[in-house]
Amino acid sequence: MTRLLDVAGLGLSLGGRAILWDVDLALGEGELHVLLGANGAGKSSLAYCLMGCTGYPPDAGRMRFAGHELGDLPLHERARLGLALAWQEPARFEGLRVSDYLALGARTDPGDCLARVGLPPADYLPRLLDKTLSGGERKRIELAGVLALRPRLAILDEPTAGIDFLSQEEIAHVIQTLRAEGAVLLITHQENLAAGADSASQLCGGRIVCRGEPARVIAAFKARSCQRCDGETCDREASP
Amino acid sequence: MPDLHDLYAAFRQIGEDPAPILAPDTAHLVAQGQRLVSRQSIPGVRIEAESGEAGILARVEVAAGLVIPRPVHLCFGIFEPCGDQNVALVISLGPASRAEFWSHCLFTLPERARHAMDARVDLLPGARLDYREAHYHGLSGGIEVVARARVRVGEGARYRADFTLVQGRVGRLDLDYEVEVGTRASAELLSKVYGRMTDEIAIREGVRLNGEGARGLVKTRVAVEDEAQARIIGATYGNAAGARGHVDCLEIVRDRAVASAVPEVRVSHPQAKVTHEAAIGSVDERQVDALMARGLSPAEAVDRIVLGMLG
Numbered sequence: 330m331t332r333l334l335d336v337a338g339l340g341l342s343l344g345g346r347a348i349l350w351d352v353d354l355a356l357g358e359g360e361l362h363v364l365l366g367a368n369g370a371g372k373s374s375l376a377y378c379l380m381g382c383t384g385y386p387p388d389a390g391r392m393r394f395a396g397h398e399l400g401d402l403p404l405h406e407r408a409r410l411g412l413a414l415a416w417q418e419p420a421r422f423e424g425l426r427v428s429d430y431l432a433l434g435a436r437t438d439p440g441d442c443l444a445r446v447g448l449p450p451a452d453y454l455p456r457l458l459d460k461t462l463s464g465g466e467r468k469r470i471e472l473a474g475v476l477a478l479r480p481r482l483a484i485l486d487e488p489t490a491g492i493d494f495l496s497q498e499e500i501a502h503v504i505q506t507l508r509a510e511g512a513v514l515l516i517t518h519q520e521n522l523a524a525g526a527d528s529a530s531q532l533c534g535g536r537i538v539c540r541g542e543p544a545r546v547i548a549a550f551k552a553r554s555c556q557r558c559d560g561e562t563c564d565r566e567a568s569p
Numbered sequence: 570m571p572d573l574h575d576l577y578a579a580f581r582q583i584g585e586d587p588a589p590i591l592a593p594d595t596a597h598l599v600a601q602g603q604r605l606v607s608r609q610s611i612p613g614v615r616i617e618a619e620s621g622e623a624g625i626l627a628r629v630e631v632a633a634g635l636v637i638p639r640p641v642h643l644c645f646g647i648f649e650p651c652g653d654q655n656v657a658l659v660i661s662l663g664p665a666s667r668a669e670f671w672s673h674c675l676f677t678l679p680e681r682a683r684h685a686m687d688a689r690v691d692l693l694p695g696a697r698l699d700y701r702e703a704h705y706h707g708l709s710g711g712i713e714v715v716a717r718a719r720v721r722v723g724e725g726a727r728y729r730a731d732f733t734l735v736q737g738r739v740g741r742l743d744l745d746y747e748v749e750v751g752t753r754a755s756a757e758l759l760s761k762v763y764g765r766m767t768d769e770i771a772i773r774e775g776v777r778l779n780g781e782g783a784r785g786l787v788k789t790r791v792a793v794e795d796e797a798q799a800r801i802i803g804a805t806y807g808n809a810a811g812a813r814g815h816v817d818c819l820e821i822v823r824d825r826a827v828a829s830a831v832p833e834v835r836v837s838h839p840q841a842k843v844t845h846e847a848a849i850g851s852v853d854e855r856q857v858d859a860l861m862a863r864g865l866s867p868a869e870a871v872d873r874i875v876l877g878m879l880g
Binding site: 380382403405409413414419420 | 857877878
């Protein structure tokens with residue numbers, strides 16, 4: 330498997346507080362890697378750091394993606410290299426239509442992508458990307474947006490949170506499509522999604538405390554067997 | 570008529586076709602500077618107008634029960650390097666009538682000009698009026714717009730006004746709208762303005778919810794950059810049982826621009842309710858990040874957000 334993402338010794342501090350410590354992470358092409366951890370473990374911060382979001386500059390380590398040092402590369406240049414992020418809570422915009430948003434950087438038909446997340450294109454393409462959309466609709470549109478980009482690596486931050494039960498299967502299909510077209514770093518609390526990954530890591534208190542086969546990492550997380558916190562931090566969330 | 574040539578040229582400059590405005594089945598009023606250029610009544614819509622040294626005096630009346638299929642067009646402009654335009658306009662909608670008015674204010678050519686509008690609008694019971702006013706200015710920064718409107722919305726009537734000045738430089742804008750809303754009537758005021766360089770923007774929009782069950786919304790969207798200044802007052806007064814009002818002001822500030830928002834909310838009846846929200850600041854970082862994640866540069870992302878808000 331060709332190495333696509335290589336993160337070594339990554340550290341991040343925000344407001345004088347260490348958020349990520351010495352994080353190592355590697356992903357190959359075609360790989361679906363799941364990131365587990367309790368709320369506040371640093372999962373989303375790691376995603377923002379990789380993507381280069383405002384306010385998330387690493388203070389240690391290095392990140393290499395598709396042969397490029399990410400270093401100080403701004404967010405949009407990382408996006409142009411093929412990195413994409415589906416936010417846990419996607420932004421809303423006044424006056425911006427779903428069609429216009431999905432068309433930005435699109436490499437495939439946005440209407441098809443909407444259909445694949447279960448949203449009829451004729452109904453949703455003309456709509457505004459504002460607060461008239463429910464949280465679940467907005468998240469599905471975000472996922473369609475990532476599909477339209479055809480990224481080399483899709484970072485999906487809790488893509489099924491807030492999505493109705495009936496649509497979960499569609500989202501699982503989308504994740505597999507993104508994996509087939511590139512690679513996926515998936516942050517989730519859904520055990521069934523995590524179990525279908527190729528590999529997994531568990532974050533606790535900003536450190537990777539366990540990595541390997543998903544079943545083993547899930548079991549470790551559920552058993553609260555984290556050696557770093559003796560299960561106390563991991564225990565904030567009973568199961569992935 | 571040479572003035573109509575100027576009008577055509579001005580519309581072409583902003584990428585619009587004036588032909589539908591001057592069509593025989595469409596009511597219109599066209600004024601250039603202090604001169605009346607053209608007016609056209611249609612059955613049920615009577616337009617009277619005269620021009621003198623003081624400017625244009627115009628009255629538009631829509632007959633009771635009439636639903637106008639096409640908008641009434643009002644075109645105001647100055648097509649010379651400098652000039653003044655004073656307009657006193659009275660609009661009256663008969664009971665249960667419905668109309669849409671499009672006011673085109675074309676000041677793309679002058680280096681220095683002043684457009685003063687004093688409007689009185691009267692909606693009789695059950696009438697509905699959508700009033701769209703779009704300003705097109707050039708880049709001189711020498712345009713001054715002083716617009717006053719006093720609007721009465723009768724029982725069960727509905728008034729919606731939409732003011733936009735987002736193309737070219739504002740220059741100096743002084744907008745003052747006051748709306749009285751009657752029983753079970755509603756009023757919505759929306760303003761969108763984009764100020765640049767040394768533009769000065771002052772907007773005061775007030776809604777008095779005087780009738781039982783009256784509804785009011787004052788929504789303002791302003792972006793200022795460079796050294797532009799904006800001062801916004803959105804006022805709503807709940808004076809009757811069941812009256813509901815909301816003031817919503819959003820201002821984006823960039824560079825050395827300065828903006829202020831003063832929501833003025835007063836309730837004088839225990840069963841009335843008025844709410845307000847105001848946000849002033851730079852562009853939301855999360856929105857910028859979200860657009861950059863789709864490949865837009867930071868500047869492109871900010872432009873997209875600002876234009877979306879003002880679009």
